[in-house]
Amino acid sequence: MKLASLKAGRDGHLAVVSKDLTRMVVVPDIACTLQQALDNWKDKAPKLQKKYERLNSEGLPAAEAFDVSRCTAPLPRAYQWLDGSAYVNHVELVRKARGAEMPESFWTDPLMYQGGSDQLLGPQDDIPLSNEEWGIDFEAEVVVVTNDVPMGICPNKADKHIVLFGLVNDVSLRNLIPGELGKGFGFMQSKPASSFSPVFVTPDELGDQLQEGMIQSRLFVHRNGDLFGRPDCATDMTFNFPKLVAHAARTRHLAAGTIIGSGTVSNCDHGVGSCCIAERRMLEIIEEGEAKTPFMDFGEQVRIEMFDREGQSIFGAIDQQFVHYAC
Known part of the structure; x- marks a missing residue:
C-alpha cells in the first residue's frame, strides 16, 4: 500500500x-x-x-x-532520522574532494549519522537557506521506516522490521562540512532539513524490484529539468537495508517510526551520472583537473523520482526549489 x-x-x-x-x-x-x-x-x-x-x-x-x-513529509517529524552511507564508492569520492583518506574499515562497517528530525519537509516545499556561499547540494537517497526494532538484532532478522520505503533529498551544505567534521563532533549546521517523497510504500509494493534488501531500480535526478543522474539503487550498494538497520540497532532499541537512509545512491559506472553535485565535482577534478559544476543557487530546482517496471512513479516525485531565507 x-x-x-x-x-x-x-x-x-x-x-x-x-x-x-x-x-x-x-x-x-x-x-x-x-x-x-x-x-x-x-x-x-x-x-x-x-x-x-x-x-x-x-x-x-x-x-x-x-x-x-x-502533502507534507509522510512523517512530518520523526522520533529518529539516521542516515547511512551504503554506497562506499560515493564516500570515497566525496572524502577525496575534501582531502580526506578513507579507512579500509569503511568497506566493512557502515558510516551513519543522526540527523535532525523535528521538522521534515514535504515533496514540493521550498528549501529555505540563508547563504549561497554555503555550497548548497542535493542528495538523492532511498529510505526505510521501521517498526520497533530490538537492540542487537542480526541483519538476517532485521528485514522483518522494515515496514515502509521512500525517497529523500538529504540536503548538504558542502562548504560548512569540513569545518564541522574538523571539530570531531559530526554534522549539525551543514545538514539542514531533509525533504521526503509524497508517499511511503510497503515492501510488497516493490514486487520483484525488492531483492536481498535492495531496490533493483534506477533513481532519476533532474536539475532544472536536465537529467543529472540515473544510477541503479542495487548496483554497488555495499550495505543493504537490513544491514543498516542492524548497524543502527547494535547498541540501542529503535522506536517505531525510525527513518534510515541509504546515503547518496552512487554507481562505479560514472556514465550513469550522479545523485549529488559533490560527486560530479570530484569526478571532474579527477578527469579534468578542476571542478566545473557549480553548487545550487537560489531559484534552482531539483526533481527526484523512481519508477516501476511499467514506468509508473512508485513514490511520486520530490520536486522543489532552493530559496533565500532572510534571517
Whole structure:
C-alpha cells in the first residue's frame, strides 16, 4: 500500500493513496497520523491494506483526487532520522574532494549519522537557506521506516522490521562540512532539513524490484529539468537495508517510526551520472583537473523520482526549489 500525510498541524493527516497516485482517502477511523499507525502497526496495517485494496478496485465514496501540493513529509517529524552511507564508492569520492583518506574499515562497517528530525519537509516545499556561499547540494537517497526494532538484532532478522520505503533529498551544505567534521563532533549546521517523497510504500509494493534488501531500480535526478543522474539503487550498494538497520540497532532499541537512509545512491559506472553535485565535482577534478559544476543557487530546482517496471512513479516525485531565507 501507499501512504501519505496531508498538511495539517504538526503531524499531518494520514491518507491512503491509490497505486497509480491519482486518488486518496483520509483514514481517521484507523489512524489520524502515520506515526499513530506505526505505533500500532500489527493492528493498523491490515486495516489500512483493506482500505487500499478497496480504493484501487471498487473505489471509495470518500475518495478524492491525490494532490501532491497538499502533502507534507509522510512523517512530518520523526522520533529518529539516521542516515547511512551504503554506497562506499560515493564516500570515497566525496572524502577525496575534501582531502580526506578513507579507512579500509569503511568497506566493512557502515558510516551513519543522526540527523535532525523535528521538522521534515514535504515533496514540493521550498528549501529555505540563508547563504549561497554555503555550497548548497542535493542528495538523492532511498529510505526505510521501521517498526520497533530490538537492540542487537542480526541483519538476517532485521528485514522483518522494515515496514515502509521512500525517497529523500538529504540536503548538504558542502562548504560548512569540513569545518564541522574538523571539530570531531559530526554534522549539525551543514545538514539542514531533509525533504521526503509524497508517499511511503510497503515492501510488497516493490514486487520483484525488492531483492536481498535492495531496490533493483534506477533513481532519476533532474536539475532544472536536465537529467543529472540515473544510477541503479542495487548496483554497488555495499550495505543493504537490513544491514543498516542492524548497524543502527547494535547498541540501542529503535522506536517505531525510525527513518534510515541509504546515503547518496552512487554507481562505479560514472556514465550513469550522479545523485549529488559533490560527486560530479570530484569526478571532474579527477578527469579534468578542476571542478566545473557549480553548487545550487537560489531559484534552482531539483526533481527526484523512481519508477516501476511499467514506468509508473512508485513514490511520486520530490520536486522543489532552493530559496533565500532572510534571517
